[in-house]
Amino acid sequence: EAPVPVIAIDGPSASGKGTVAERVARELGWHYLDSGALYRLVAVAAARAGLSLDDEGRLAETCAAMTIEFRDGKAWLDGIDASEDLRSEATGIAASKVAAYPRVRTVLLTRQRGFRRLPGLVADGRDMGSVVFPEARLKVFLTAALPVRAERRHKQLMEKGMYAKMPDVVEDLRRRDERDATRPVAPLRHYSDALFLDTSGMTADAAVATILGWWRERSEP
Ligand code: CDP
């Protein structure tokens, strides 16, 4: 029996991973995993329970106990809609703090692998190709220059009615990327077997077409 194929898309914050990965999945008719949403949900669960972000043990327990569901375009945490809390920059920052804890990452490992189902999975995050799905058939490191990423995130936040100042968005992204890249476990980096794609001057559609082209090259006999 052939293993379920995986395409891994990793990269820094607001590079377009989610947008591009979801469209690639749709084009192929595959499942999609937004692994960042799982880390964000741990942060939301911690906030709901009033937990300190310094308490690795309690955070890992909360993470193991939480029920999550992606349904009707929404994220449900323990049966309550968490979609709005999920996308704020405050949640992104808290997620990157809880994501530095090895015990939290271990608990999420099994959950992430559970998304791998036929006919295939497109997964985006920081360590999809390096840790979670090392056997992925195609690995992409998707990035863009910091000012471009800040522009994209700022636009996204404004469209959701979340007011943010441009200099704050730049600073949040920079600090979060630095924390993600320097942590000892599963750091964000361009690992050697990932194809590099800089989308600074590229539309999301062009990035999707590039990745689909790479996939076709690989999957042809
Ligand atoms: O998942 P990640 O944080 O990497 O990025 P995202 O949430 O997909 O956000 C990227 C934003 O930039 C979205 O609003 C996209 O429409 C836009 N965008 C893109 O994803 N890729 C491009 N090449 C150009 C714009």
Ligand code: CDP
């Ligand atoms: O959308 P954006 O790129 O801003 O963030 P995200 O992908 O939703 O991830 C939020 C945070 O979760 C990141 O800053 C990482 O610290 C963490 N994360 C991770 O450690 N490993 C992953 N595979 C995905 C996210």
